Amino acid sequence: MGISRVCSEPSKPTSFSSNLPPTTSTSRTETVTGSHQFKISGYSLSKGMGIGKYTASEPFNVGGFYWAIYFYPDGKSAEDNAAYISLFIALASEGMDVRALFELKLLDQSGNGNDKVHTHFGRALESGPYTLKYRGSMWGYKRYFKRNLLETSEYLKDDCLLIECKVGVVKTHTEAPKLYSIPVPPSNMGQQFGQLLESKKGTDVSFEVDGEIFAAHKLVLSARSPVFRAQLFGPMKEKNMQCIKVEDMEAPVFKAVLHFIYWDDLPDMHELVGLGSKGASTLMAQHLLAAADRYGLERLKLICEAKLCEDVAINTAATTLALAEHHHCSQLKAVCLKFIASWENLRAVMQTEGYEYLKESCPSVLTELLEFVARISEHSITVCRYGTDVMLDGSDLNKRRVKQRLL
Numbered sequence: 001m002g003i004s005r006v007c008s009e010p011s012k013p014t015s016f017s018s019n020l021p022p023t024t025s026t027s028r029t030e031t032v033t034g035s036h037q038f039k040i041s042g043y044s045l046s047k048g049m050g051i052g053k054y055t056a057s058e059p060f061n062v063g064g065f066y067w068a069i070y071f072y073p074d075g076k077s078a079e080d081n082a083a084y085i086s087l088f089i090a091l092a093s094e095g096m097d098v099r100a101l102f103e104l105k106l107l108d109q110s111g112n113g114n115d116k117v118h119t120h121f122g123r124a125l126e127s128g129p130y131t132l133k134y135r136g137s138m139w140g141y142k143r144y145f146k147r148n149l150l151e152t153s154e155y156l157k158d159d160c161l162l163i164e165c166k167v168g169v170v171k172t173h174t175e176a177p178k179l180y181s182i183p184v185p186p187s188n189m190g191q192q193f194g195q196l197l198e199s200k201k202g203t204d205v206s207f208e209v210d211g212e213i214f215a216a217h218k219l220v221l222s223a224r225s226p227v228f229r230a231q232l233f234g235p236m237k238e239k240n241m242q243c244i245k246v247e248d249m250e251a252p253v254f255k256a257v258l259h260f261i262y263w264d265d266l267p268d269m270h271e272l273v274g275l276g277s278k279g280a281s282t283l284m285a286q287h288l289l290a291a292a293d294r295y296g297l298e299r300l301k302l303i304c305e306a307k308l309c310e311d312v313a314i315n316t317a318a319t320t321l322a323l324a325e326h327h328h329c330s331q332l333k334a335v336c337l338k339f340i341a342s343w344e345n346l347r348a349v350m351q352t353e354g355y356e357y358l359k360e361s362c363p364s365v366l367t368e369l370l371e372f373v374a375r376i377s378e379h380s381i382t383v384c385r386y387g388t389d390v391m392l393d394g395s396d397l398n399k400r401r402v403k404q405r406l407l
Contacts (some may be wrong), residue, residue: 009162017294025176031101031168034062038069040161045156047147048071051082059092063100063169069161070138077142085147085261088140089165092134092287099129103166111225116145121168129170194263205232206243212251213243214258224261226296249294253287260292260300282311286323293327305332318354341372 038057040046045053054076057069061310089102103119118141122129130139136167150156181183196217203215222229231244246254259267266288269281289304291297306318309332321336322328340349349355358368 002205023176025174027172027174029170029172031145031170032063033166033168034060035164035166036060036067036069038071038163038165040071040163041159041331043073043156043159045159049073051075051078051080052068054086055104056090057165062167063171065095065169066166067165068092069104069159069163069165070140075142080143083147085145085150086140086142087144087163088138090138091135093131094135096134097262098132098137100132100139101125101129101168101170103164104140104144105164105166106145106155107162107164108154109157109160109162112154114154116155118144119166121166121239129168136149142254146310151297160189190264191261194259196220197262199256205241207254208243209246209249209254210251212249213254214254216258221261224297228295240321249291250287252311253291256284256288257295257297260297263298266300266303282308282316286320289323289329290327301327301329305329308332314345314348315352316354317345317349318352318358320354322354322358322362325365337369337372340369343376344382346373 036057040055051074052072054070054072055076056071059066059068061067068090070086071092072088073147074082075084076086076088087104087106103117103118103121105119106116108114108116132139137387145155155161197220200215200276203217205216205218205221207214207216218228218232222232232241256267256269259265269284285304285307286372289301290306292301292304305324308316310321312320312335317336317340321333324336325332339345
């Protein structure tokens with residue numbers, strides 16, 4: 001009996017066709033650029049401070065890093081025997097291998113435009129951007145300018161130098177086209193709650209403030225403020241829940257508090273107080289900061305701190321300092337102390353009514369102010385000429401460490 005064998009033909013590989021489009025991506029290397037002007041007043045007084053000693057600018061932010069300008073009036077290197085001024089730009093915040101372009105410019109103050117410029121911008125660089133390895137790394141020139149030439153030049157005017165620094169931080173990122181995109185509208189929750197307040201639908205509590213009545217919703221207030229939560233639902237809740245009387249607060253201030261609670265934003269201050277002056281807006285921010293602290297609205301409190309920080313001036317500094325002390329605003333307090341303690345501001349602030357209020361309401365702050373003034377004085381330069389002591393605020397001249405700004 002024979003055995004039959006069936007042989008099948010070898011199968012051919014299946015062919016697949018693909019219609020997917022090719023994908024692409026692009027690497028982009030760009031510079032984030034910013035600049036800072038550093039004014040050096042009293043150049044002649046800074047001479048003689050010593051080789052390797054410097055005055056530094058306030059740190060400034062470019063590309064997510066802080067930078068500072070270092071000026072050495074007697075030069076950075078002992079071998080030059082104080083014959084040159086030195087000028088550098090330094091990385092003043094944490095960072096590693098930060099690649100950047102720099103420009104240092106000494107401005108011609110005659111108006112002729114003959115600035116002394118050293119720059120990476122607008123030209124080809126053989127080895128690419130300069131790399132700073134760590135905080136404190138510098139780029140610049142030990143022999144930037146001969147002192148004897150500088151002192152007879154148009155760069156020095158009224159014993160003052162103007163230095164401009166430009167920084168371009170090099171950043172690389174990769175982009176790819178989005179194949180699908182569905183637009184999502186921004187949140188309008190604040191608008192919806194704000195409309196709820198304006199409509200007064202479902203309000204279940206009222207407040208009497210300086211003769212005006214404000215209707216609101218218990219749940220919204222308690223969700224936003226721990227103080228309202230305790231007042232409305234806590235064991236010590238108000239007995240008269242129909243209308244709660246609010247003492248020691250003006251009606252526009254309470255209205256602004258309610259607006260923030262519902263809208264999560266501030267109303268138009270000028271429209272609210274009915275005045276167009278900057279002083280009225282500052283006064284409103286002061287009252288609103290106190291109200292924010294009273295009701296535990298921390299974000300509103302910080303917004304008011306930021307606003308008052310921008311408005312610190314001779315006629316407001318002492319009052320704002322007292323307010324910052326009463327309501328535990330450490331950042332605002334530090335700004336006010338620094339402003340008042342400067343020699344050009346101290347005497348003028350002491351003549352204001354706000355300073356008298358500060359002495360009466362916060363005597364302990366005066367001790368802190370004196371300590372602040374003393375710290376500045378320790379870093380001041382005293383130059384005796386013709387029997388007269390000339391004082392220059394030199395807090396930036398002696399061994400100043402580079403650090404980030406407080407605000």
